[in-house]
Each structure stands twice: as structure tokens, then as C-alpha cells.
Amino acid sequence: LGGAFIFLLLVVLGSWLWGRRHGPVVWPDRPVGVPAWLDAAVGLEELIRAGSLARGEGSRFLDGLAHLARRYTAGRYGVAAAEMTGREIVRACRALGYPLGPVRALAGLIDEADRRRYDPEPPLPAWCREQALGFYEQVQASRVLPRHSPVAPQQVLAAEKAWASVARELDPTGRLRADQNRG
Numbered sequence: 001l002g003g004a005f006i007f008l009l010l011v012v013l014g015s016w017l018w019g020r021r022h023g024p025v026v027w028p029d030r031p032v033g034v035p036a037w038l039d040a041a042v043g044l045e046e047l048i049r050a051g052s053l054a055r056g057e058g059s060r061f062l063d064g065l066a067h068l069a070r071r072y073t074a075g076r077y078g079v080a081a082a083e084m085t086g087r088e089i090v091r092a093c094r095a096l097g098y099p100l101g102p103v104r105a106l107a108g109l110i111d112e113a114d115r116r117r118y119d120p121e122p123p124l125p126a127w128c129r130e131q132a133l134g135f136y137e138q139v140q141a142s143r144v145l146p147r148h149s150p151v152a153p154q155q156v157l158a159a160e161k162a163w164a165s166v167a168r169e170l171d172p173t174g175r176l177r178a179d180q181n182r183g
Contacts, residue, residue: 032149036075037139038159043068044136045162048169053125061128062117069110069135076142077103086111105138133170 047068052060073081079092086107093103113131116123143163146156 035144035146036072037143040072041159041163044166058123058128059117062113066113073106
């Protein structure tokens with residue numbers, strides 16, 4: 001018993017001396033990423049203002065929406081969504097341990113936009129607007145304000161203005177704005 005005590009004392013003394021000699025462990029600093037919704041808000045506003053829906057160019061609108069949804073998914077979940085199908089996005093997010101409900105909704109939107117934008121018959125602008133509204137609602141459900149990340153206040157303000165503009169454009173009844181005020 002005395003030998004075990006002496007051995008334990010020597011181990012503790014040795015680790016203390018080793019720590020003093022080599023100093024504390026210094027972990028590399030990793031910057032906190034910018035929330036993905038900031039880019040999505042501005043991108044969705046630009047997509048709507050481009051006017052492809054007003055001109056009846058549903059395929060062009062869906063092309064932009066699918067690109068924007070992939071970019072958002074990549075930024076939000078840290079997967080290479082720009083080069084993935086919806087099924088691959090779900091598989092990658094499952095492997096990383098994310099809850100799959102929101103991921104499946106975004107992946108479904110991406111797959112449906114991909115399928116419909118290449119149909120011989122162009123999608124109706126009303127259907128495209130519904131898809132944009134679905135994307136808006138998915139982003140709104142996981143939107144996080146950048147309190148602890150290095151985001152310029154001007155960027156946050158521009159994103160907030162774009163987000164409000166998109167809400168007005170997609171839902172003139174005001175239902176979306178009322179939902180925003182609850183969060």
C-alpha cells in the first residue's frame with residue numbers, strides 16, 4: 001500500500017513538473033462563422049427583385065432559388081451542398097448528427113426545384129412563389145442573430161432589411177411579419 005502511494009505521488013509530481021516545463025496547451029483560435037441566413041436574406045431579396053417571376057420565367061427563378069438554398073444549406077450545416085442532391089445532403093447531415101426534419105425540408109425543396117426547372121413545361125410563377133415562401137419559412141425557423149460572431153453591424157442591418165422586404169413581397173397579408181415578431 002505504501003509503494004502504491006509513493007508511485008502515485010511520483011506520477012503526480014512528474015506530471016506537474018512536465019506541465020511547468022512545457023507550458024499550458026495552447027489551442028488554435030478558430031473564428032466563429034457568419035450565420036448563413038444573412039447571405040440567404042440578401043440573396044432571396046435580389047432573386048425576387050430580379051423580376052424573373054414577373055416576366056413568367058419560372059425556370060430561371062427556380063435555378064436561382066435552388067442555388068440559394070444549396071448555399072444556405074452549405075453554410076448552415078457545413079456540408080458541400082453546392083455539389084449534392086437532396087438525398088446526399090440528408091445523408092451528409094445525418095452523418096454529422098443534425099436533426100433531419102429541417103434538413104429534409106430543404107433537401108426536398110432543392111430536389112423539387114431541380115426537377116421542375118428542367119421540365120419541358122415551365123413552372124407557374126405562383127408555384128415558384130410558394131417554393132420561395134417555403135424556403136423563407138425554413139430559414140426563418142432556424143434564424144440566429146449574430147451576437148457572438150464577428151459580423152459588421154451594417155451587414156446585419158442590410159440582412160434584416162432584406163428579410164423584411166422578402167416577407168412583404170412573399171406574403172402581402174402580413175402573416176410572416178407577425179410570425180417574426182413572436183421570435
